[in-house]
Amino acid sequence: IAGITQAPTSQILAAGRRMTLRCxxxxxxxxxxxxxxxxxLGLRLIHYSNTAGTTGKGEVPDGYSVSRANTDDFPLTLxxxxxxxxxxxxxASRRAGGSYNEQFFGPGTRLTxx
Amino acid sequence: xxxxxxxxxxVTLSEEAFLTINCTYTATGYPSLFWYVQYPGEGLQLLLKxxxxxDKGSNKGFEATYRKETTSFxxxxxxxxxxxxAVYFCALSDPxxxxxxxxxxxxxLTIIP
Numbered sequence: 023i024a025g026i027t028q029a030p031t032s033q034i035l036a037a038g039r040r041m042t043l044r045c046x047x048x049x050x051x052x053x054x055x056x057x058x059x060x061x062x063l064g065l066r067l068i069h070y071s072n073t074a075g076t077t078g079k080g081e082v083p084d085g086y087s088v089s090r091a092n093t094d095d096f097p098l099t100l101x102x103x104x105x106x107x108x109x110x111x112x113x114a115s116r117r118a119g120g121s122y123n124e125q126f127f128g129p130g131t132r133l134t135x136x
Numbered sequence: 137x138x139x140x141x142x143x144x145x146x147v148t149l150s151e152e153a154f155l156t157i158n159c160t161y162t163a164t165g166y167p168s169l170f171w172y173v174q175y176p177g178e179g180l181q182l183l184l185k186x187x188x189x190x191d192k193g194s195n196k197g198f199e200a201t202y203r204k205e206t207t208s209f210x211x212x213x214x215x216x217x218x219x220x221x222a223v224y225f226c227a228l229s230d231p232x233x234x235x236x237x238x239x240x241x242x243x244x245l246t247i248i249p
Contacts, residue, residue: 026179053235064140064225064241065180080236112179116235124170125237127179 024048026128028113034134035103043098043131045113052118054096055125056080056088058109065112071096072118103135138163142226142240149216149247157211157243159200159226167228169193169202169209170237174223183211183224218247 029044047054052073057065057080067080071090085107087099096115100107110132114125143158161169168187172180184193189204198213209226226240 055236057239062241064239065237066239067236070236114180118235124182124185127172127181129179 026113026115026126028111028128028131030131031129032132032134034136035100037104037135038102041100041103041133043100043111043113043133045096045098045128046094047096047113047115047126047128048094049115049117049126050093051115051126052093053116054090055114055116056086056096056098057112057114058082058107059112059130060109068098068111103133105135107133108135109133138167138228138230138238140226140228140238140240142224143243144241146244146246149245151218151247151249152215153247155211155213155216155220155245157224157226157245159209159211159240161207161209161226161228163207163228163230163238165230165232166204167230169200170227170229171198171200171209171211172225172227172239174225174242176222180225216245216247218249221245221247 026047055070056068069088071077074093112130113128116125139162170185171183173183184195186193186202192201200211223242225242227237
């Protein structure tokens, strides 16, 4: 593994189903982020984690939850999917401890909720 | 709160044309500014950044200057290529908000031969 991986690549999901999007990084970055990308809205932050064991809410957290049990993994869970959660989801990570470090992005997960 | 406003697209240019994509921001304090690029089917990649006023970020022939007086960070390239076709995002990083990124809505650029 080099960088950030996300799984699945794409998924079609029935409304009401539970879904977990996986994100793993091998760069030992402290901070990790989940964004959703929607046409005309750019990327919006869902949840973030500054370090293992801590999480925080972003701009659009409702309907999503995250956990950060270790440094490498940052799964995003939709407890009961709704059609408005149809989007492309990107995970990102950043090395904390310095200023202005760039965020590195995964390839994304395209989720369709019917 | 923080916000980023960028030029709406799509933008279509001929190869070798001059490119400008406008970006302005609103922020408290002194944010860092970024341009990210998203090629078709891929995630975002950092294109360039600037961390303080009057800094110029540059990469792959693209440039942007951090203008505090106009709160702008416009992206420019003197001669675009077909391979520059992508979606470009302007973003700022809030040093008082755990470096979370705030993105603009993105500008789709298409270069025709």
